[in-house]
Amino acid sequence: MVQTIRIEAEARGRAGKGAARATRREGLVPGVVYGAKREATLVAFDPRDIMKELHKGSWQSHVYDVVVKDGPTERALLREVQFHPVTDRPIHIDFQRLAPGARIRIKVPVVFKHEDSCPGLKAGGVLNLVRRELEVLVDPEAVPETFHIDLAEAKIGDSIRWSAVVDKADAKPVITGRDFVVATIAPPTVVEEVAAPVAAAEPAKKGGKAAAKPAAKAPAAAAAAPAKKK
Known part of the structure; x- marks a missing residue:
């Protein structure tokens, strides 16, 4: 059977974006516990406690006891975490309250x-x-x-x-x-080996012999000797 995890929270008095921003300025993560046909409970969490749970993995498979300071203890599921688009830190947490006897x-x-x-x-x-x-x-x-x-x-x-x-x-x-x-x-993946292409055969040589290289040009005739003086 899954273990119930205890997580502590503080009560928040006001809802809305302004109140949530004020909670973040205090270094806390605003959140809410809702469901089971009861009024939502506004809460705030230490970000270190939230990150500890997120790093465990499979947090959506855990049951939590949200212990509100000077308030009730809510048995709930962690349903949604909103993250800052730049810092990737949690900025809001939603818990769903569990109704007694309900699946x-x-x-x-x-x-x-x-x-x-x-x-x-x-x-x-x-x-x-x-x-x-x-x-x-x-x-x-x-x-x-x-x-x-x-x-x-x-x-x-x-x-x-x-x-x-x-x-x-x-x-x-x-x-x-x-x-x-x-x-x-x-089944295992079978990798077929592709044969390397065969090099093109050299053209047949005439008479079975290599064509003779063109003969080197004969050196130019020596210049005519100058005529003798009479």
Whole structure:
């Protein structure tokens, strides 16, 4: 089951762009917790706490307890992060509050087991990932950390589908009506060698011999001797 992560926040009194800019000038990231048919809670976060979560990866698959100073603790999903277009720092955070007893829509990463002993991969096949994460509807208290698929018997040409997922934890896929493909074992890529072009044959020589080079010109005749004086 996925771990619930605690993140601390401060309450904000006002909404709007001006109030959000004032929060950023104080060195905090403005945010909101909404949903479950209740009034939205305006909050602000330490940017270091936000960056710590973003660097973990798969933050959309985590459940958070947003602990508001001098306020309520909200169980929520981190739904959206807005970034500054130049600095790439977070400038606004949206959390979706979880309603008691309601299923949540969440993405869970896929982990493949026994890749080292997979017959298809040992034969030179390639694991082609169609979906790295699977989006499902699940009870917030039973969200799996990952979905596992066993490749111990997968061969070249096999398609690994949703039905191959181990321990679904009562999760229901968002894609319904078919046993959709998660990955395939593709055949190895064959690179054909292209033969180098054969050099053009030299033209046939007359008589089987090389044509004789033109004879060098004879040296010019010596100049006539001058006539003797009488």
